[in-house]
Structures are given as C-alpha cells and as structure tokens.
Amino acid sequence: MDSSTLSIEKETSKKMSLTTKFDKQNMKRAVDNKVTKTVIEAKNLSVFYGMNQALFDVSMTIQGKQVTALIGPSGCGKSTFLRTLNRMNDLIRSVHVEGTILIDGQNIYDSKVDVVSLRKGVGMVFQKSNPFPKSIYENVAFGPRIHGERNRGNLDGLVEQSLRQAGLWEEVKDRLTANALSLSGGQQQRLCIARAIAVGPEILLMDEPASALDPKSTARIEDLIGELRKDFTIVIVTHNMQQAARVSDHTAFFYEGNLIEFNRTQHIFTNPTEEKTEDYVTGRFG
Amino acid sequence: MTQHLQRELAKLKRKILSLCAMAEESLQMAVKALETRDSKLAKEVIERDYSIDQEEVEVEEECLKLLALHQPVAIDLRFIVAVLKINSDLERIGDLSAHIAERALVLQKSTYIPSPINLAEMADKVKVMLEASLDSLVNMDTDLARKVLTMDDHVDETYRRMYEAVIKKIQENSEEVVVYLNLLSVSRQLERIADHVTNICEDIIYMADGEIIRHQRPNAVVL
Numbered sequence: 001m002d003s004s005t006l007s008i009e010k011e012t013s014k015k016m017s018l019t020t021k022f023d024k025q026n027m028k029r030a031v032d033n034k035v036t037k038t039v040i041e042a043k044n045l046s047v048f049y050g051m052n053q054a055l056f057d058v059s060m061t062i063q064g065k066q067v068t069a070l071i072g073p074s075g076c077g078k079s080t081f082l083r084t085l086n087r088m089n090d091l092i093r094s095v096h097v098e099g100t101i102l103i104d105g106q107n108i109y110d111s112k113v114d115v116v117s118l119r120k121g122v123g124m125v126f127q128k129s130n131p132f133p134k135s136i137y138e139n140v141a142f143g144p145r146i147h148g149e150r151n152r153g154n155l156d157g158l159v160e161q162s163l164r165q166a167g168l169w170e171e172v173k174d175r176l177t178a179n180a181l182s183l184s185g186g187q188q189q190r191l192c193i194a195r196a197i198a199v200g201p202e203i204l205l206m207d208e209p210a211s212a213l214d215p216k217s218t219a220r221i222e223d224l225i226g227e228l229r230k231d232f233t234i235v236i237v238t239h240n241m242q243q244a245a246r247v248s249d250h251t252a253f254f255y256e257g258n259l260i261e262f263n264r265t266q267h268i269f270t271n272p273t274e275e276k277t278e279d280y281v282t283g284r285f286g
Numbered sequence: 287m288t289q290h291l292q293r294e295l296a297k298l299k300r301k302i303l304s305l306c307a308m309a310e311e312s313l314q315m316a317v318k319a320l321e322t323r324d325s326k327l328a329k330e331v332i333e334r335d336y337s338i339d340q341e342e343v344e345v346e347e348e349c350l351k352l353l354a355l356h357q358p359v360a361i362d363l364r365f366i367v368a369v370l371k372i373n374s375d376l377e378r379i380g381d382l383s384a385h386i387a388e389r390a391l392v393l394q395k396s397t398y399i400p401s402p403i404n405l406a407e408m409a410d411k412v413k414v415m416l417e418a419s420l421d422s423l424v425n426m427d428t429d430l431a432r433k434v435l436t437m438d439d440h441v442d443e444t445y446r447r448m449y450e451a452v453i454k455k456i457q458e459n460s461e462e463v464v465v466y467l468n469l470l471s472v473s474r475q476l477e478r479i480a481d482h483v484t485n486i487c488e489d490i491i492y493m494a495d496g497e498i499i500r501h502q503r504p505n506a507v508v509l
Contacts, residue, residue, distance in 0.1 A: 241359070242357055245359065268360075269359040269360060269363070270359070270360065270363060270364065270496070271360065271364065271496030272360055277360075278360045278361055281359045281360050282288070282358065282359060282360050282361060282362050283288035283291070284288065
C-alpha cells in the first residue's frame with residue numbers, strides 16, 4: 001500500500017479536527033497559474049542514513065510548472081533527494097537531514113510543519129502501482145474524503161476531474177465501482193496518479209513511475225507527464241535516460257551523493273558542462 | 287551496448303577520414319590536371335567523383351543507422367551530427383574538384399594563356415586548409431580548426447583580385463574571353479572549396495567544444 005497515504009491515514013485519525021476542508025481554491029490555482037516560479041529550493045542539503053552520508057551539501061532550485069528529472073547511477077542519492085521533498089525519509093528511523101528545503105518559501109523541515117498538509121501539497125507516485133484494494137472511485141475519493149470533503153456531488157466531480165487529468169476517465173467511466181486491482185498495470189499507475197492529484201497538490205514526485213510498465217503504457221505515462229506539467233510541478237526519478245530526455249525541462253545529474261550538474265535537459269543531453277555528466281549520459285560509466 | 291556504439295563510432299570516424307582523403311586527392315589531381323593541361327588526369331578526376339558520391343551515401347546511411355539504433359547523446363550525438371555535415375561538405379568538394387577538371391579539359395583545347403593571378407598558389411592555400419582541417423578532425427584540435435577559419439580570408443581576397451584582373455583582361459583582350467572566364471571559374475571553385483573547408487572546421491569546433499560559431503564572420507566574398 002502507498003506508504004505516504006498510510007501515514008496520512010494514521011496521522012489524520014489523530015488530527016482529523018485540524019484538517020481543513022478540501023481546498024478547491026488550491027486545485028483551481030494549480031490549474032490557472034501557469035507562471036514559472038521557484039517552488040522548491042534545496043539549500044546545503046545533506047542526508048545521512050545512520051553513519052552513511054547519502055547526500056552531500058546539495059543546493060538546487062526547482063522551477064514551478066516544469067518537469068525536473070533526477071538521473072544518476074544506483075545509489076547516487078537521487079531517490080533520497082526526491083524523498084526529502086515530502087519528508088518520506090521521516091519514516092526511516094536512522095535518517096538525519098541537514099540543510100533546508102524551502103517549498104514556496106517555507107522550510108519543510110521546520111518543527112512547526114504539519115507533515116500531513118505537506119504531503120497533501122507534495123504528492124507522490126511510486127515505481128510499482130499501489131492502488132487500494134477498493135473500487136476505482138474509492139481510490140480517488142479517498143484522499144479528499146479524509147481531508148474533509150463529504151459532499152457526494154463534490155466528490156463525484158473531483159473523481160471525474162482527477163481521472164480525466166490522469167487520462168483514465170474514458171477507460172473507466174462505466175465501471176467506477178469495479179475493483180481497482182482489475183485494471184491493467186498501466187491503468188493502475190494512472191489511477192495512482194489520479195489519486196495523488198485528487199487532493200490538489202502543487203508538486204508531484206514520481207519515483208520511476210514507468211519502469212515496471214510495457215513500452216505502450218510507458219508512452220502513455222510520458223504523454224500524461226507532458227499534460228500534467230501545465231498544472232503541476234513535477235520531479236521525476238528515472239533510470240531511463242531517454243525518458244528523462246523526452247519528458248523533462250531540467251535534468252539534475254547525481255553521482256555518489258553529489259549534485260554534479262543541474263541544467264536544461266537539452267543542454268545535459270547535447271552538450272553537458274561536466275565531463276562526468278557526459279560520461280554518464282553517453283553510457284561510458286554507471 | 288555502449289562498447290558496440292563506440293566501435294561503430296570508431297568505424298564511422300575511419301570512414302569520414304577516408305572520404306576526406308579522397309576529396310583531398312581529387313582536389314590535388316584537378317589542380318595538377320589544370321597546371322599541366324593533362325586531359326587524361328582531368329577525366330580521371332571526373333570519373334572518381336562517382337566513388338566519392340557513393341562513399342558519401344554510405345556514410346550518411348551509417349549515421350542514420352547509429353542515430354536510430356543507439357539514440358546517442360552528448361559528445362556521441364555531436365560527433366554524428368558533425369560527421370553528417372562534414373560528409374556533405376566533402377561530397378561538394380569532390381564535385382567542385384570535378385568542375386575544376388572540366389575547366390581543365392576546356393582550357394586544354396584552347397590557346398595557352400597564363401592566368402592573371404597565380405592559380406597554383408591559390409590552390410596550394412586551399413589544399414593547406416583542407417589538410418589542416420583533416421588534421422584537426424583526426425586530433426580534435428580546435429585551435430588548428432580556428433586557424434583554418436582565418437586562412438579563408440586570404441583565399442577570398444585572392445578570388446576578389448582574380449575577378450578584377452579578369453575583367454581588366456577581358457576589356458583589353460576580348461577575343462580570349464572564353465579562356466579568361468574558364469580561369470575565373472577555376473578560382474571561383476577554389477574559393478568555394480575553401481568555404482566548405484571552413485564549414486568543416488566550424489563543425490569540428492562544434493563537435494569538440496559544443497559551441498556553434500557559424501554565421502559570426504562578415505560575409506566573405508562581396509563583389
């Protein structure tokens with residue numbers, strides 16, 4: 001099961017009174033606002049797993065309504081970086097984070113930050129699709145409902161809108177009550193995307209969202225990312241460099257916990273500044 | 287996979303260098319045919335242009351294959367794109383050398399009149415440029431490539447002088463207008479070859495440094 005949603009579920013049961021009504025304004029703002037601006041700013045970020053340092057002093061600025069790809073060989077720290085953006089690493093006991101991450105100007109590691117609201121604003125999609133063993137409708141309605149949306153009409157509208165945005169509506173509109181697990185792998189992944197966007201996040205994190213899918217489903221996810229970037233800020237980890245080249249506006253190359261180069265994707269794949277980047281993208285190592 | 291691509295790229299480099307050598311040889315033979323009024327040699331230059339054309343097609347097919355099968359990026363991509371462009375410049379140099387050979391055939395049948403400007407000297411400059419571009423390609427030597435770019439100005443200047451001299455000669459001696467026009471044509475082909483060599487050098491600089499420097503110099507020949 002989606003662990004971020006799990007934690008949302010646990011924590012919201014305690015904090016239900018604190019959760020605000022589903023923020024429709026937020027969703028509307030996400031749709032209307034196409035202005036590129038700095039959304040995420042990592043400053044001197046270091047992450048430790050116990051004694052092991054996984055990220056070394058990483059600083060980068062991610063622009064809004066853009067797709068940013070994180071690439072690098074296994075163990076380079078790209079997934080660790082992604083997971084710091086909605087504090088998924090909090091779930092691992094031995095993790096220790098230094099430095100700051102500002103999202104819309106606020107340090108998300110500040111003790112006052114409510115992790116549940118943070119994750120509402122920063123959704124996540126994982127490598128393996130992980131729908132709840134519930135109906136298609138319930139999968140999408142789940143998030144808004146636990147954030148306080150009870151009105152059936154509003155929920156119906158949200159479910160349709162989210163499924164449409166995830167490019168799944170036409171395929172499932174006649175069987176919304178069917179079990180989500182009856183969908184194909186690619187459809188399940190798009191359902192997970194619909195579920196993530198149903199709570200109106202500003203940022204979507206994707207950890208290898210297409211690596212378990214066949215080429216056709218992968219192409220659909222990539223097309224979808226192209227659509228979603230109009231409304232969301234997307235950060236995607238991918239092992240598939242061609243995919244990074246196809247879907248992203250900016251690419252960050254990580255190596256051994258360091259951010260080696262962060263630049264426009266076109267620049268990274270035609271004329272990278274760093275030799276290490278050139279060696280990696282041309283497959284000379286990694 | 288990557289090793290496979292690297293092997294293919296090495297093969298492609300050998301192919302483009304061999305085409306480069308063929309173009310260089312054609313130019314040399316054409317100039318010699320002109321100087322010695324050797325019709326047999328001139329015909330040979332025209333003949334061998336077919337093999338240059340065939341070689342050009344093969345290199346292009348090889349590049350398309352590598353792009354489609356390996357989806358290269360960064361230096362590998364820049365290399366293949368540069369080879370594609372250098373390839374057509376070399377093919378044009380082959381054509382222009384054949385044109386010089388054709389002029390040599392015409393001139394061989396006409397009365398011998400010395401060129402108002404020393405064409406052998408001009409051809410030497412162009413040959414030096416072509417050889418240097420080949421060296422810079424082999425060694426990825428962008429300093430040398432940049433030096434070749436400046437040499438083009440001298441060739442342009444020579445052509446300009448030739449143009450003026452031919453006008454004057456035709457005014458003085460209009461009976462030999464065909465000879466003079468053929469001589470002018472030869473210098474025009476040489477000037478064009480030098481332009482293609484500068485294209486090659488610009489592509490080498492792009493390949494090595496990733497910097498596009500085309501269209502930064504003032505237009506070369508204005509008559």
